Amino acid sequence: MKRYLMLILVLILTLSILAGCVQSGTNQSQQSTQSAQSQNQQDVGVKSNEKAPPTVLSMMIESHASWPYNPDWYVFKLIEEELNIKFDVTTVIGGNYDEK
Numbered sequence: 001m002k003r004y005l006m007l008i009l010v011l012i013l014t015l016s017i018l019a020g021c022v023q024s025g026t027n028q029s030q031q032s033t034q035s036a037q038s039q040n041q042q043d044v045g046v047k048s049n050e051k052a053p054p055t056v057l058s059m060m061i062e063s064h065a066s067w068p069y070n071p072d073w074y075v076f077k078l079i080e081e082e083l084n085i086k087f088d089v090t091t092v093i094g095g096n097y098d099e100k
Contacts, residue, residue, distance in 0.1 A: 055085050057088065
């Protein structure tokens, strides 16, 4: 009985994946056209040398004594430069993370 149930579930999963692939192929050209049109509309009102104010993300990080948080980590600098995002980081010492 369990074998037949598993076989039916695998067949349903396979068919749903195939159905999703077939549908996404037909809608892809429509989506690319819409995204190109929206990109053209966005480019009209923005000057290339203007920079928007950075978005601020607040996050809490568990800081451990063997590897404490360092705001100069390369990944944070790269995200700030490339995506114009600033981080507001709150560090929590080891075992106090669940309490916060």
